[in-house]
Amino acid sequence: MEKEQFFKHKFLPVTTIVLAILVLWYAFAIILNTPFQRDLDRRANVTSGRMEFIGKTLAQPKPVLPAPHQVAQNVFENTFLRPPTSNRSLVYNAWVTLSSTAVGFAFGTLLGILIAVGIVHLVALDRSLMPWIIASQTVPILAIAPMVIVVLAAVNITGLIPKALISTYLSFFPVAVGMVKGLRSPEVMHLDLMRTYNASAAQTFWKLRVPASIPFLFTSMKVAIAASLVGAIVGELPTGAVAGIGAKLLAGSYYSQTIDIWAALVAGSVLAAALVAIVSIVARIVDRSMGGRPA
């Protein structure tokens, strides 16, 4: 029964939509690449039949919109056929981006939790800091990214740290907001119970507030890790970085290597999906070890 439900409500619709997207993609690839191909044919003085022409539009080296199989081929070549140490390998570039994402995410989560603990315990901090935390997110940090990186490069801090700082800035916010909510989620009744036990503030914090905040923490960590990845990618743009997914995007844009751009995008997407999946798995493990039952 459950299997049938899954097939009807999940598998069938999702596959249909994915297929529809692929068909649309091919259609657009043909339409968008047609003018250039026609131009090429006219110059080379060849006339080709319709099927042959369509085949050519899907095999251009620098198409306006690469066909899915071209992107897939590029991803496959750059992932599996190159040694992972080569700087053209997507594995290598993804690793570079992943490392600054991970450092930034770790710092961001830590900072977010610290801010949340401060806000929950100090009234003055709650009233003075909270509005600025929200305002800080309306600052387009990605606009400051080139600034941060160039300035840090001027004091000889280059490489991982500046990119990680941008990731930190992007990821601390969801964690801080989620943790404040989580640390405040215990009901008044439970807090009162702690008071009747004559529990100290530290005991209330560790035994009631922290466990109550765990689900909130993981939810916001899922958002934060995706944001960290965006920060790391954008952090690679302004320095003309030589490695990383952002650098691949920029290089592809300079040399109009559209297939490379799309391959880098696919790599970034896979990375994002994998990171979110890892956080979800950790969340499930922690939830189970804390005695949560599968819903």
Added chain:
Amino acid sequence: MKGIHLSWQGLLALLLCLAAIAMLPLLTEDAVAPFTGGVTILTLLLVAVAAAISFINLSSALSATVLFIGAHGAAWLLLSGITGNEGEARLSFFLLIAAAWLLAWRCVSVLSTIRPRSPAGNYGLRLLIPAIFGAWILIIWEAATRGAGIPFILLPPPGAIGARIAGSIPTLWTDVQQTIFKSVLIGYIIGCASGFVVAILADRVAFLRHGLLPIGNLVSALPIIGVAPIMVMWFGFDWQSKAAVVVIMTFFPMLVNTVAGLAAAGNMERDLMRTYASSYSQTLLKLRLPAAAPFIFNALKINSTLALIGAIVAEFFGTPMSGMGFRISTEIGRMNVDMVWAEIAVAAVAGSVFYGIVAILERMTTFWHPSIRGGQT
């Protein structure tokens, strides 16, 4: 000693004051225009007296006023004395700034305990407390950059950035027009509107919903900002390509949130609508869209910041001769750091205003919702 109320911030401020006296003068000997003795004594007195008065059990309002005047008067004297003497400050200068900052902290703590009866007073207080916090970020920034003589290239003092903003309003205005009024606004409107329409469609057709939602959830976690170079290639260098990036970035948050919101109306209410024999459109307009409003506004708020980020980052991949992203990337290359910071400040203000407008609209249209009606969470 009933009339005395000690606070650690005040005590520490007094100690710092004593340490500062021991380490006088405030500036090194070769400063161009050193502090006069009168100003030095006045600053010390302001801090010490404010700290001392705050120990007496006064009303909170009076105590806060004294602390406010002491902290900000001292900070103002110190900052106006350091201008022109960049990099000449000695430890005693920083000790006094720290003492003034502690007084400001105490002031905020006192202010946080006040519970005004009138709504206007409450509102003013909710603005005043963060304002003091923000002002102190600027004060410490100014004192650190000017006092320690941090190179201009690394971090210009806020005063210089302010002067630059005032001096280049026409340039900033053209950038704002290019980036905000063309790319951001147009992209935001198209992206949010299309996300909304597709969400309604998906809500009507269950098959579409089952297929689109997992994909929508996946896409909202992806680094969509990476499509910027592709969009620039397709739509050219002008604002159209930036608007396209913004459309793509805002579409999925709107889709996912609206679909979630449309499911928010309770079964009881839906059954009630059915007993009234109301049509699909009546249920949608009168029950489900209002119930979805908080979710839709959530998406609008998220999108307001995403749109600005998308437009600015897209400008890094090629743009005409104006726009905030263009200005930032070119001025940083020419080491005009104050101009970059001016642009950042303008972007921050624009982003806050954008967010604020959406938040006010939310307050006006969903005034009935518990999250707004109840006020505090």
